[in-house]
Amino acid sequence: MGKNNQQIPVQKYKLRETLMAYAFMAPALILxxxxxxxxxxxxxxxxxxxxxxxxxxxxxFSGLENFxxxxxxxxxxxxFANTFxxxxxxxxxxxxTALGLALLVNRENKFNTFFKISFFSxxxxxxxxxxxxxMVLLNPGSGLLNAMLQAFGIPKQPFLSSPKQAMPTIVFVSxxxxxxxQMMIFxxxxxxxxxxxxxxxxxxxxxxxxxxxxxxxxxxxNTTVFILITTLIGAFKLIIQPxxxxxxxxxxxxxxxxxYIYQTGVRYRNVGYAASIGLLFTAVVMxxxxxxxxxxRED
Amino acid sequence: xxxxxxxxxxxVYYVMLFILSFLFLFPLLWMVANSxxxxxxxxSQLNSYKAFLLPFNLPITQWFDAYRQVFERFNLxxxxxxxxxxxSIVVVCxxxxxxxxxxxxxxxxxxxxxxxxxxxxxxxxxxxxxxxxPLFVIVNSLHLVNTIPGLLAPAIGxxxxxxxxxxxxxxxxxxxxxxALIDGAGRFRIxxxxxxxxxxxxxxxxxxxxxxxxxxxxxxxxxxxxxxxxMPLQVILNVLNNTDPVYTNQVMAGLTxxxxxxxxxxxxxxxxxxxxxxxxxxx
Numbered sequence: 065m066g067k068n069n070q071q072i073p074v075q076k077y078k079l080r081e082t083l084m085a086y087a088f089m090a091p092a093l094i095l096x097x098x099x100x101x102x103x104x105x106x107x108x109x110x111x112x113x114x115x116x117x118x119x120x121x122x123x124x125f126s127g128l129e130n131f132x133x134x135x136x137x138x139x140x141x142x143x144f145a146n147t148f149x150x151x152x153x154x155x156x157x158x159x160x161t162a163l164g165l166a167l168l169v170n171r172e173n174k175f176n177t178f179f180k181i182s183f184f185s186x187x188x189x190x191x192x193x194x195x196x197x198x199m200v201l202l203n204p205g206s207g208l209l210n211a212m213l214q215a216f217g218i219p220k221q222p223f224l225s226s227p228k229q230a231m232p233t234i235v236f237v238s239x240x241x242x243x244x245x246q247m248m249i250f251x252x253x254x255x256x257x258x259x260x261x262x263x264x265x266x267x268x269x270x271x272x273x274x275x276x277x278x279x280x281x282x283x284x285x286n287t288t289v290f291i292l293i294t295t296l297i298g299a300f301k302l303i304i305q306p307x308x309x310x311x312x313x314x315x316x317x318x319x320x321x322x323x324y325i326y327q328t329g330v331r332y333r334n335v336g337y338a339a340s341i342g343l344l345f346t347a348v349v350m351x352x353x354x355x356x357x358x359x360x361r362e363d
Numbered sequence: 364x365x366x367x368x369x370x371x372x373x374x375v376y377y378v379m380l381f382i383l384s385f386l387f388l389f390p391l392l393w394m395v396a397n398s399x400x401x402x403x404x405x406x407s408q409l410n411s412y413k414a415f416l417l418p419f420n421l422p423i424t425q426w427f428d429a430y431r432q433v434f435e436r437f438n439l440x441x442x443x444x445x446x447x448x449x450x451s452i453v454v455v456c457x458x459x460x461x462x463x464x465x466x467x468x469x470x471x472x473x474x475x476x477x478x479x480x481x482x483x484x485x486x487x488x489x490x491x492x493x494x495x496x497p498l499f500v501i502v503n504s505l506h507l508v509n510t511i512p513g514l515l516a517p518a519i520g521x522x523x524x525x526x527x528x529x530x531x532x533x534x535x536x537x538x539x540x541x542x543a544l545i546d547g548a549g550r551f552r553i554x555x556x557x558x559x560x561x562x563x564x565x566x567x568x569x570x571x572x573x574x575x576x577x578x579x580x581x582x583x584x585x586x587x588x589x590x591x592x593x594m595p596l597q598v599i600l601n602v603l604n605n606t607d608p609v610y611t612n613q614v615m616a617g618l619t620x621x622x623x624x625x626x627x628x629x630x631x632x633x634x635x636x637x638x639x640x641x642x643x644x645x646x
Contacts, residue, residue, distance in 0.1 A: 077472055077473055077474050078472075081471055081472060081473060082471075082473040082474060084467070084471065084550045085467040085471035085473040085476075086467075086473070088463045088464060088466055088467035088471070088550070088554070089463070089464040089467045089468070089479070091459075091460045091463065091464070091520075092460045092461055092463065092464035092519075092520045092525060093464065093479075093520075094520075095460065095516060095517075095519050095520030096486075096520040096522065098501065098505075098516075099498065099501070099502075099516060099517035099520060100486055100491070100517075100520065100522070101482075101486070102497075102498070102501045103491070103494035103495075103497040103498040103501060104486075104489060104494060104497075106494070106497035106498075106500060106501060107493065107494050107497045110497060110500075115500075117496075117500070165383065168376075168379070168380055168383070169380075171376075173376075173377070173380075175377075175380070177633075178384070179380050179383075179384055181629075181630060181633070182383075182384035182387050182388050183383070183384070183387050184629070185387065185388065185391060185626060185629070186387060186390075186391070188575055188625045188626060188628075188629045189391070189622055189625065189626075190578070190579030190581070190597055190621065190622075190625070191579065191581065192579070192581045192597045192600055192601055193579075193597075193600065193618045193621050193622055194390075196600065196601070196604045196614060196618060197390050197391075197394055197615075197618055198390065199604075200611055200614065200615075201390055201393070206406055206409070207409075208393055208409055208414060211409035211410040211414075212410075214410065215410055240386075240387065240390075244387070245640065248637055248640045249640055252637075252640065293488075297488060297490060300490055301490050301492045303492060303582070304581060304582065308601060308604075322490070322492045322493060325493050325496070326492075326495065326496070326582075329495075329496030329499075330496060330499075330586060335496050335497070335500060338496050339496070339497060341493075342493035342494065345490070345493055346489060346490060346493055349488075349490055350488065350489075353488055
């Protein structure tokens with residue numbers, strides 16, 4: 065008896081409210097289960113099969129066969145290496161540019177809106193438009209960029225047509241496109257730092273660098289962690305730029321892992337194998353994100 | 364002396380910012396300016412400042428030649444119409460479906476809430492691009508390949524937007540709802556009559572970001588459509604860039620048509636976009 069009496073007030077959930085909650089969530093949940101969670105589960109299960117897009121009925125369990133094949137597939141290694149190369153180059157360039165721009169624009173000035181719109185404009189341009197546009201600008205023979213370089217006395221560069229320069233070029237173009245977005249997030253972070261901190265530091269005779277090092281940077285820590293993680297995730301997904309600009313070449317120098325998965329699954333219809341590379345890749349990305357969070361936390 | 368120094372500093376600051384602005388804008392300026400020029404002029408002006416200027420020495424009737432030609436050669440009207448239609452449907456459904464889910468997750472107590480929230484966070488960090496082929500397999504088994512629902516349905520339930528809506532709803536004061544509940548109003552009425560009108564800023568933000576995302580989408584339509592008549596503008600632009608003979612001025616005209624509406628949307632609704640981005644950052 066006494067036990068029952070106690071349980072009634074402790075009971076947290078009301079049936080009506082629960083039903084209502086699920087009614088509100090139903091459309092989104094159903095769509096997400098089918099089109100988001102569905103593919104995640106399908107990826108995991110396909111990874112252990114020989115599923116082939118044109119022969120869905122002949123699917124059979126193949127254990128770790130796909131993963132053994134990954135270990136021997138040189139293209140996987142190349143694609144992983146290219147992806148890491150891209151991430152390692154684009155992360156500091158893009159985030160550094162974004163922080164620099166944010167610091168410059170954070171001051172009161174007459175043309176602030178114009179500057180912000182200029183830096184942010186490339187963000188809203190689609191990846192396809194931006195890739196086609198830069199392809200034209202970077203054309204080794206008749207592109208604007210080589211014409212500009214020559215005006216400064218710098219010899220013509222091969223850019224996307226050279227295995228050495230293609231990936232750095234894509235890094236540069238991607239940072240150009242994306243930095244405005246992170247700049248906006250940094251700006252939002254900068255706005256939350258109380259001006260009194262800087263005033264107090266000025267009275268104590270702190271230099272601009274000291275203020276930046278001991279006030280701005282520590283106050284931006286949460287913002288920076290957020291930007292690091294989101295930019296990292298975004299960078300790992302690189303596909304449209306190489307797909308449109310280089311088709312992964314020259315000599316596979318811009319073949320990224322997501323692009324290779326796409327090719328394997330779509331062009332070669334080898335869904336099982338594509339899924340197994342995807343699974344491996346997702347695991348690697350998640351480990352890196354967790355590791356990065358831990359590193360930043362311990363700092 | 365200090366006055367002079369300050370003056371120099373300010374000048375350097377502005378010059379630097381204008382140079383940086385140019386670095387970010389010059390590809391777009393060049394794109395727009397050269398979409399109004401004949402191809403020969405485009406290439407002959409490459410090493411002159413005129414590359415960035417409109418062709419003022421040409422009669423204005425000739426400015427739109429590249430546009431006329433590109434519209435004749437490719438079905439851009441259809442592509443624009445398709446993109447506007449897809450974007451509008453996705454925006455309306457997306458806002459409705461995700462705001463409702465977010466409202467329940469923000470304001471209701473129910474079993475399973477914690478699990479759903481952690482699944483949402485998990486999905487946020489999974490690189491979904493790797494799942495595009497399995498998604499195709501699922502859409503195929505639902506017989507939705509080469510259909511508009513097949514294109515749009517996967518874009519509607521969006522964990523990121525649920526996340527943004529939820530942040531906003533959690534900060535709404537609860538008094539109005541409580542008063543309405545006491546008056547006997549149902550939850551759906553409260554949501555549509557009280558919460559939605561209070562949420563215009565976040566709705567605007569999500570609507571704009573979703574529209575831009577839908578307008579710019581490329582991978583999924585390429586994969587799911589075989590019928591050229593259904594292709595959105597981005598896919599047609601890629602065709603335009605790969606169909607011989609490729610005329611650079613026509614390509615620039617196509618890119619400009621795709622970009623100008625988006626830049627206008629951005630310039631008009633700048634405030635909402637910035638707000639949306641700030642929300643995501645501060646978390």
